[in-house]
Amino acid sequence: xxxxxxxxxxxxxxxxxxxxxxxxxxxxxxxxxxxxxxxxxxxxxxxxxxxxxxxxxxxxxxxxxxxxxxxxxxxxxxxxxxxxxxxxxxxxxxxxxxxxxxxxxxxxxxxxxxxxxxxxxxxxxxxxxxxxxxxxxxxxxxxxxxxxxxxxxxxxxxxxxxxxxxxxxxxxxxxxxxxxxxxxxxxxxxxxxxxxxxxxxxxxxxxxxxxxxxxxxxxxxxxxxxxxxxxxxxxxxxxxxxxxxxxxxxxxxxxxxxxxxxxxxxxxxxxxxxxxxxxxxxxxxxxxxxxxxxxxxxxxxxxxxxxxxxxxxxxxxxxxxxxxxxxxxxx
Numbered sequence: 051x052x053x054x055x056x057x058x059x060x061x062x063x064x065x066x067x068x069x070x071x072x073x074x075x076x077x078x079x080x081x082x083x084x085x086x087x088x089x090x091x092x093x094x095x096x097x098x099x100x101x102x103x104x105x106x107x108x109x110x111x112x113x114x115x116x117x118x119x120x121x122x123x124x125x126x127x128x129x130x131x132x133x134x135x136x137x138x139x140x141x142x143x144x145x146x147x148x149x150x151x152x153x154x155x156x157x158x159x160x161x162x163x164x165x166x167x168x169x170x171x172x173x174x175x176x177x178x179x180x181x182x183x184x185x186x187x188x189x190x191x192x193x194x195x196x197x198x199x200x201x202x203x204x205x206x207x208x209x210x211x212x213x214x215x216x217x218x219x220x221x222x223x224x225x226x227x228x229x230x231x232x233x234x235x236x237x238x239x240x241x242x243x244x245x246x247x248x249x250x251x252x253x254x255x256x257x258x259x260x261x262x263x264x265x266x267x268x269x270x271x272x273x274x275x276x277x278x279x280x281x282x283x284x285x286x287x288x289x290x291x292x293x294x295x296x297x298x299x300x301x302x303x304x305x306x307x308x309x310x311x312x313x314x315x316x317x318x319x320x321x322x323x324x325x326x327x328x329x330x331x332x333x334x335x336x337x338x339x340x341x342x343x344x345x346x347x348x349x350x351x352x353x354x355x356x357x358x359x360x361x362x363x364x365x366x367x368x369x370x371x372x373x374x375x376x377x378x379x380x381x
Contacts, residue, residue, distance in 0.1 A: 054378065055112055055147035056357040061101030064358040064365070072112060075144065075151040076123075082131050082154050083123030088170035088351075089145035090116040091360045091373040092203065093267075093290070094317065098143075099361065105143040106318055113357070114145020115317060118160060118170040119377075128154050136160040138169040140177055140324060142317055145170075146357055148377060155325030158332055163342030171346035171372040172339065173328075175207045178289060178316050179265070180335060181327045183208060184215075186312055187263045187285040191216030196252055196261035196279060198268050200237060201228035203372040204289070206347035208265055209235045211335070214344060217263075220255060222248050224367060231370045235347065252279045260284060260307075270297030280309050288313045347371030354378065 055072040077083040095113045097103035105111055118138040121131050131137065137157045144150040160169045183189050195212045199205040200221025209219050213236035220239040223229045229240035239255050241248045252261050260281030266272055271293030276286050277300060284307060304311065316324070338344045349369040352360050353376055360373045 053148040056114075056354060056375075058099055058113060061099065064099070064361040066099060067113075067358040067361065069355040069357075072147060074149055075110065077125035077128070077151045079126045080128055080154055081125040081151045082121050082128055082137075082157065083125075083149060083151050084117065084119040084137065084139060085122045085379070086117045086145065086148055086150055086377045087119040087379070088117065088167045088377060089114045089147075089354065089375045090171045090174060090203070091357070091364060091375060092116070092174055093292070093364060094174075095146075096361050096364060109142035110144030110147075110150065112144045112147050114143060114147065114150070115141050116170060116172070116174040117141060117145035117150060118166050118168075119150075121157075122149070125151075130154045131157060136166055138173050140173040140316075140328060146354060146375060148379065153321050153325065155321065156328055158328060158336060159340075162340035164340050167351065167374065167376060168346055168348060170374050171203065171348050174316065175203045175346065175372065176211075176335065176339075177324075177327050177331055178204055179208045179211055180331050181316065182287045182289060182312065182314055183212065183263060183265055184334075185327070185330060186314065187287055187310075189215070189217050189263045192218070193262035194218045194220060194252075194256055194259070194281070196248070196264040196276075197221040197237075198264075198266050198272065199223070199290075199292075200232040200240060201370045202267070203347075204265070204267060205232070206235055206371045209237050210344060210347070213237075214338070220248075220252055220261065228370060249275050249279045256281070263287065265289065268293035270294035273297035273299060277303050277307070277309065280304075280307055283308045283310075285310045285312065289315070349373055351376050
């Protein structure tokens with residue numbers, strides 16, 4: 051049986067993407083089958099399209115790390131969900147399609163004030179921020195969080211969630227307009243990294259203390275400067291490599307600060323670990339999502355057939371928040 055999907059012919063630019071068809075997945079043991087309403091677009095999708103980020107073994111080769119939709123099928127042994135449930139899901143791949151199979155532990159319910167299409171922008175972003183900033187780094191009220199890429203999907207969620215939980219947020223962004231948007235979302239200080247030195251600004255804004263937690267999507271290019279910006283007993287979380295994969299680490303400087311360096315990839319985690327993260331999100335954060343207190347920042351919605359345009363917009367950097375692809379059946 052075939053379904054509609056965004057297919058990627060080879061590896062390269064956005065022109066590799068086209069709207070075609072693919073094999074319809076089946077729900078395996080402990081999995082559910084979702085009729086996709088929408089899929090969030092992430093920078094990891096672009097890396098996969100370029101040939102730099104292959105899916106983990108056993109995952110769908112199709113793009114898409116998060117989606118929303120309706121449960122339409124259950125695999126053997128599945129007990130948590132029933133057909134007709136509206137959900138959003140954390141995926142290892144396959145979201146850019148009409149249907150996707152996903153382990154039942156990676157789903158979150160959609161109801162209350164949460165719109166089904168908008169919910170597609172949440173699972174990857176929220177699970178990434180929560181698992182790193184709060185589960186790993188234990189950001190506390192009153193501490194300072196430095197967020198790089200404050201205008202992106204991860205950055206806007208980190209600003210929103212951290213400020214709601216009583217932290218002080220400093221972020222970097224690539225234009226004055228993006229800095230203004232970040233400030234509107236709650237960032238206490240937004241630094242245009244093209245014109246200003248974020249290390250100096252962090253020291254200035256914290257009276258020399260530094261950032262207690264740093265959430266970094268840049269990687270190698272910012273490694274040394276992040277260590278300089280880190281507070282004593284600070285925690286540096288590296289979750290991306292937009293600025294390269296190889297950098298020089300001054301271990302002595304890190305030791306002097308009693309600092310901790312984390313590197314984390316959500317996609318490569320086991321089903322059990324992903325399920326534990328989803329459980330923590332559901333218990334600690336999901337109530338304010340369903341109540342409408344915490345919302346995803348969505349730049350725009352595009353038809354799923356226009357996935358190539360969405361990728362180009364992210365590559366050009368002319369967006370704030372998330373881009374969401376809407377499946378034809380949901381329009």
